[in-house]
Amino acid sequence: MVVLVVLTVLAALAAPHARTIHGLVAGKLAELPAIGRPGRAPAAGRARPRAVAFALAQRGKPYRWGAQGPAAFDCSGLTWAAWRAAGVAIPRTAAGQLAGLPRVRGGLGPGDLLIYRTDGPSGRHVAMVVGRDRMVEALGRGIPVRVTSIRGGWLGAVRPGAGQ
Numbered sequence: 001m002v003v004l005v006v007l008t009v010l011a012a013l014a015a016p017h018a019r020t021i022h023g024l025v026a027g028k029l030a031e032l033p034a035i036g037r038p039g040r041a042p043a044a045g046r047a048r049p050r051a052v053a054f055a056l057a058q059r060g061k062p063y064r065w066g067a068q069g070p071a072a073f074d075c076s077g078l079t080w081a082a083w084r085a086a087g088v089a090i091p092r093t094a095a096g097q098l099a100g101l102p103r104v105r106g107g108l109g110p111g112d113l114l115i116y117r118t119d120g121p122s123g124r125h126v127a128m129v130v131g132r133d134r135m136v137e138a139l140g141r142g143i144p145v146r147v148t149s150i151r152g153g154w155l156g157a158v159r160p161g162a163g164q
Contacts, residue, residue, distance in 0.1 A: 047161050048111035050086035055079070055128050055136045058145045063138045065121070068092070073138040073145055075126045079113055082128060083160050090160045094124035101158035111161075114154040124155075 061072055068077030076094040083090045091100045098115040108114075108129050118125040120140065127137035130147060138145045
């Protein structure tokens with residue numbers, strides 16, 4: 001009885017991936033599709049400009065707490081969605097991004113995330129570096145997604161996709 005239950009559960013879990021599994025068994029797929037892990041991507045060098053382009057394309061959209069697009073964003077929803085659009089999985093919250101991604105060593109570059117302390121509900125705010133002394137952010141209620149000068153006083157800078 002236990003074996004039947006285990007096999008049923010395994011079949012249910014595998015069903016959505018049946019074509020991939022069949023392709024592997026039949027030798028028709030060279031490798032498994034990439035599965036995103038926080039901060040990792042198969043081609044992180046190409047991901048950085050795609051993440052920046054996505055974030056910049058959201059300028060003018062409204063801020064909404066907890067939103068991750070496409071119509072509105074909060075700060076970490078914007079950075080999460082940008083890196084997701086570039087094929088890199090990162091933590092959803094600013095605090096998670098600070099804790100879970102590699103710290104920037106050396107100078108800041110496009111795509112790096114700057115985490116600030118805030119008085120808001122989460123205690124953290126995140127913005128994405130888009131160029132020399134410029135960042136894109138979803139700052140808060142009533143302020144649409146915008147590009148602004150990098151402010152000092154950030155708690156940390158992290159680099160999604162580092163080490164690729």
